Amino acid sequence: MPIVTVQVTREGTTPDRSSVSPEEKAAIITGVSQVLLDVLKKPLESTYVVIEEVELDNWGWGGLPTAQYRKILADAARDREDQPGK
Numbered sequence: 001m002p003i004v005t006v007q008v009t010r011e012g013t014t015p016d017r018s019s020v021s022p023e024e025k026a027a028i029i030t031g032v033s034q035v036l037l038d039v040l041k042k043p044l045e046s047t048y049v050v051i052e053e054v055e056l057d058n059w060g061w062g063g064l065p066t067a068q069y070r071k072i073l074a075d076a077a078r079d080r081e082d083q084p085g086k
Contacts, residue, residue, distance in 0.1 A: 002040070003048045004032050009066075010053035025051050 006028055010019050020028075029049040036042040062069040 001046045001048065002036050002042050003050065004036070005050045005052060006032060007052045007054050009059065010055050019053060020051070 008020050008028075011017075028051060032049045033044050033047045036047050037044055056066055060066050060069065062072075064072070
């Protein structure tokens with residue numbers, strides 16, 4: 001019986017949302033279950049998928065808290081746009 005934990009950030013995909021929607025969660029569960037069926041031949045009815053939503057403040061990347069790292073990336077992208085040809 002496989003148990004798969006999927007961690008996603010607790011952010012919406014649009015500014016008016018603050019979490020993953022029930023429809024998105026259902027699609028994740030379906031997709032992960034299908035992969036285990038296809039790859040390991042594990043029946044859908046014996047596969048458990050757990051979705052954990054992680055608050056933005058509780059993860060980081062690039063050695064920084066995520067919000068700070070994203071700001072650096074956005075600033076760099078804006079700088080590249082302001083300097084065409086470089």
